[in-house]
Amino acid sequence: MSEIATDPATIERWKATRRDELDAEAIYVALARSEVHPERQELFTQIAADERRHADHWNARLLEVGVDPGPADPSQRARILCRLAGDFGDTVVVPIMRDRELLSTEAYLDESGVFSRDEERHARTLAALVGDTRGEPIGRALARLQRGRAAGxxxxxxxxxxxxxxxxxxxxxxxxxxxxxxxxxxxxxxxxxxxxxxxxxxxxxxxxxVQSSRELSERELAVEEAHIAASPDVERAELALVYEQKGLSPREAGQVAERLSADPVTALDSHAREELGIDPDELGGxxxxxxxxxxxxxxxxxxxxxxxxxxxxxxxxxxxxxxxxxxxxxxxxxxxxxxxxxxxxxxxxxxxxxxxxxxxxxxxxxxxxxxxxx
Structure with a gap:
């Protein structure tokens, strides 16, 4: 039995992570039960299965070192979120769970890093499915879930x-x-x-x-629209720099910026979200x-x-x-x-x-x- 396996702090982290996974499984099961759309129901069911697999992993690790994992019942917080999922569906619960996926500490706990990739996939899949079922482009849904979808x-x-x-x-x-x-x-x-x-x-x-914020955003959008019309090459280069900063190579960033800039509406939407941090569809509500x-x-x-x-x-x-x-x-x-x-x-x-x-x-x-x- 290794020293790290018997370290009390490590054991507590394992137990806390197992509890978090069990809670997440229960919440996603509740979301699946409340969902009327088959494809969304299937999404939540698959994510719940992933969370159960993660929980079983930490359960096995604890048993290996002779530690009782504890009860498998959902915590009080999870039970409340399950109730909210039943009452309101994904309106309130999904943004909270998405934050959980993004802030998960499993990248530190899981030596393989597989679980952290699962959590990232969960967050992106949630965003994609929400956008797809509402007739939105996937990229717009991702951006909305990154900023505006957290409105829940x-x-x-x-x-x-x-x-x-x-x-x-x-x-x-x-x-x-x-x-x-x-x-x-x-x-x-x-x-x-x-x-x-x-x-x-x-x-x-x-x-x-809210009104002042909307008026400020509208003014910034009008200024940006004017800049795109007057200097499209400069604005396209600025957008390419934004994507370079996000990790794309200069060539890839240039290609993405060129495609997005081909249509004035898409160009303005992209500049608003990437440069100004504004959702043109919401403008603060x-x-x-x-x-x-x-x-x-x-x-x-x-x-x-x-x-x-x-x-x-x-x-x-x-x-x-x-x-x-x-x-x-x-x-x-x-x-x-x-x-x-x-x-x-x-x-x-x-x-x-x-x-x-x-x-x-x-x-x-x-x-x-x-x-x-x-």
């Missing part, structure tokens, strides 16, 4: 942050007013006002942010959708701490508002683990502690202010 993961991240903003800001406002000794009816009015004001502010800010989503998510979080004041008063209402807010914060922290893969308990507790600090600070300031004014 970004949407989940934005949802978590939006609810968190609403909950923390309004709960802090309610606690501050409660600390000042204000009547429960006034606390309810204050909380509702804070909810509406905060949601409106979030929506307006999001609209301005709709500002109205972003504003409406921010408004709704903020309200979802902000309404929690004021619910008790609709049917309770005094310390009972304050206590229940704290309990609901604490549960909401822990839930938000747990939801974040869908993106980070960290411990639910650790993430939820961290979120709870941060929120509790904000609540305590505003309650204390409210109490001091109420005493001074009173």
């Amino acid at each position: 993961g970004n949407a989940l991240r934005a949802a978590v942050l939006g609810v968190n903003d609403g909950l923390v800001s309004n709960a802090s406002l309610v606690m501050g007013v409660a600390g000042a000794g204000v009547a429960s009816e006034d606390i309810l009015i204050t909380g509702v006002a804070g909810l509406i004001a905060g949601a409106a502010s979030m929506a307006m800010g999001e609209w301005i942010s 709709s500002p109205w959708v972003a504003a409406g989503t921010s408004f709704a998510l903020f309200i979802l979080g902000a309404i929690l701490p004021i619910i008790p004041f609709t049917f309770l008063s005094g310390n009972a209402a304050v206590g229940l508002a704290l309990a609901i807010s604490a549960a909401g914060l822990f839930g938000i922290g747990a939801a974040i683990t869908l993106l980070t893969g960290r411990s639910v308990l650790r993430s939820g507790t961290r979120q709870l502690l941060f929120g509790a600090a904000a609540f305590a600070a505003t309650y204390g300031i409210g109490a001091l202010f109420g005493t001074a004014v009173g």
Whole structure:
């Protein structure tokens, strides 16, 4: 038995990798079950089989050195993602899994490097299949999955942050007013006002942010289109340099750039993605959708701490508002683990502690202010 095989850190890495592979298998099986298109269902089934093969490899390595691999059941995070796959299909889950494929550490763990090549193939196959079934060119689908397709993961991240903003800001406002000794009816009015004001502010800010970004991107595209029309040779050479930097030989890069530059529409699309980092089809998304989503998510979080004041008063209402807010914060922290893969308990507790600090600070300031004014 080699020294590296008995090294505790190596054993733990093997066990963690096996667990990650088993989780991935379960998630891809759930995606396959939720898929209505046969070719996509087959894709997810094949990837799940690869993940099972990888897990069996690490299971065998652990048994070889006399280590119990542990249970084969999916982790809590995997079970949540399986549920999301059943409810929403690939909208949210596939971008998260694609990040997992690209960031996999199996290139370090697998001496042959076969597994890392499998993960890269998985990511590219996912991109190709998504593009093919939606009538997009494969290259455009790959680019969209590299930047824009991650919008599924970004949407989940934005949802978590939006609810968190609403909950923390309004709960802090309610606690501050409660600390000042204000009547429960006034606390309810204050909380509702804070909810509406905060949601409106979030929506307006999001609209301005997305709209400004779209207008900037449109201007950059117009400038680039003008450059392509005025100096096609120069722009073609610039595109060739981009592909040289990506690893192509000068001859190959020149051939690719020449083919892409033959059509003005394709040329602009290529320059936008490769030079400007802009997806011409998306331009950052709709500002109205972003504003409406921010408004709704903020309200979802902000309404929690004021619910008790609709049917309770005094310390009972304050206590229940704290309990609901604490549960909401822990839930938000747990939801974040869908993106980070960290411990639910650790993430939820961290979120709870941060929120509790904000609540305590505003309650204390409210109490001091109420005493001074009173």
